[in-house]
Amino acid sequence: MVNVALLSKWHVHADDYARQANQNEHIQIKVVWDENVERGQEWAKKLAVPFEKDLKNVLTNPEIDAVIVDTPTNLHKEIIMLAANNRKHIFTEKVLAFTVQDCEEIYEAVSKSQVKLMVSLPRLTEKYYLYAEQVLNEGLLGNLTSIRCRLAHNGAVPLAGNPNGWLPKHFFNKEECGGGAFIDLGAHPIYLTNRLAGPVKAVTARLQSQSEDEVDVNSVAIIEYENGALGIIETGFLSSGSPFQLELYGTEGALLIEDDKIRLKSKLLGEGWYTPDALPSAMPLPMEQWITSIIEGEIPTITENDVQGLTLVNQSAILSQIEGRRVATSEILTVKHCG
Template sequence: MIRVALLSKWHVHAVDYAKQATELENISIEMVWDEDRVRGEEWSRELNVPFEAELESVLSNPSVDGVIVTAPTSEHKDVLMKAAQHGKHIFTEKVLALTIEECDGILAEVEKAEVEFMISLPRLGEDYYLYAQQAVDNEWLGQLTMVRCRVAHNGAVSTSQNPEGWLPSHFYEKEKTGGGAFIDLGAHPIYLANRLAGTPVAVTARLQSVFHPGVDDHAVALVEYGKGVLGVLETSFVSSGSPFQLELYGTEGTLLIEQNTVRIKSAQFDRENWVYPENLPAQLSTPMEQWVQAIEGSEEPVITKEDAIELTLVNQAAGLSQTSGQRIEINQIKS
């Protein structure tokens, strides 16, 4: 049994991860910590587990094997490094950290402690992504030239039920989040495009605000990859009814994914007509299941540290591009 502590209910997915952990027979939630004591105590009562006010007490507790981290992004470096230094396995919400320097520091401690690390990038296990990766790997589209991906919702839009929108107000506190829509919801287009298009080379981004000055509530980034591939990545907290879209374009075909519909037009299949594949690849284990399997030694995770690093690189470059109004080369950040 893997005994875990839940570290903060700050992120909107905290409840989802607690539910996933509860449903896995080889995880036991032992305690809750939260930087907001009132929120943490309430959550601990809901889960019927103890609340611990001191992070150090949680991490030094020998009855805790691992931690599930949904703390503010600005606190990831401190929380995750301390967890690794105490020998705790780590499951963390995206993004890993605000800068590549912080990522390097965290992952250095993870490697030193030889603990299992997992970042929640769930769409890397979805059937549509796996099919898209097959299309790229098998060159069904010829040479890949462009990837476009959009993930958006209306979390910042006022309604009668939620006058301020359904996202929590602290999602617009830049000192905690490090940004707005792009750093959070925009992570999904980023890591999907990174996998499909390769290593990011440069980023030009516009992070715009409609309702929340100081952070972006919708954004678009043009990401340049090797061999001339372009990525157009879009996200929004202010779009109602916007479907998930993933589009791949190549010299010999096009793959379009919208919500649950996948279609491909390829010179290798039927140049004139769309083909709707009947059997998509089987979905992979969830990030949390992959984490458990890694701890138990039964299977290597598919989601990697490199996925986490490149996600932060694009995010950091996008922020610099917005601030400077210029195209940012990834090597500028790495150097």
């Protein structure tokens, strides 16, 4: 049994992870900590476990094997490194950290303490993604030339009595979040397209906010990949009814995914559009992979490269927005190594 501490209910997915933990026969939630004491006490009561207001007491408790981190993103590095230094395994909401250098420091601490770190990138386990990967690997699209991914919702569309929409107010706190729609919801298109198209060469982004003080709520990035392909990532908090879309175009065909509708056209399959009869089986969710890696030593399919690549695009996009220009990822990586 892996005894787990829940660290904060700040993120909107915290309840989801608590539910996944409770449903996993190998996990036992033992305690809750939260930087917001009132919120943490309420959550602990709901989960019928103790609340501990001192993080040090949680991390030095020998009965605690692992932590699930849903703190504000700007606390990730400090808390995750403290957990690692206390030899606690770590599951965390994306993104891991704001900079590639911070990510590397976290991974160094994790490696030194020989604990397992999992960042939740769940769409890499989905059937549609695995099918897209299969289509590419089988050469049905030829050479990939373009990729586009859109994921948006209406979380910031004003509601009666709530001018911020249904997202919690703190999701618009630039200091805590490091950004808005792009860094949070846009993470999914970023890590999906990174995995399918390969290493990123440059990013040109427009992260649009409704005022100078707010985070972005409607964002687009053009991605240049090292293999010559181009990518378009679209995300936002202002779109009602927007479907999830993942499109791949190549020299021999095209793959269009819109929610649960999948269409493939390939010269290798003849004329017209093809709809697959079956998709690959979904892989275990990130939390399941994390626990399996702790108990059985199995290597997860979600990797450090996926996590670092996500932060690299985010960091490049923010610099592109600030300076109004195309940003080569080599600039970020050069600064990291010089630092």
